[in-house]
Amino acid sequence: MLLPNYSMRGRKRSFKEYPPCDRCGSSKNVVGYGKRFTQSRAKQTYYCKKCEHKFTPNDGFKWVRFPPEVILAAVRLHQNGLSIKQTAEEIGKKYNMRVGESTVLDWSKKYADLAKDL
């Protein structure tokens, strides 16, 4: 029986594939900890051995309850001249979901650059 050669793979596994700990910033002591299940998908959770901290990397849309396409649509509507109030109403009609004006304002601040690039 041939055993697969793991030496090359082992060398490729640098600590870079683990994100830095969001408490102490070190990625050398971070290990995979398993998956955490959210409403929509499974997210990898990590554990930092240095400060004994469990965390899930922030992917930008982490705590946003709305699909990214809705957010981008809202940001674009606002950039195209609609007021925050009008944008909230448009999104409500188009996607059949309630979006608060403060939420739209938040999005337009946070994701303005993102919408421009796409």
Ligand SMILES: [Zn+2]
């Ligand atoms: Zn840490």
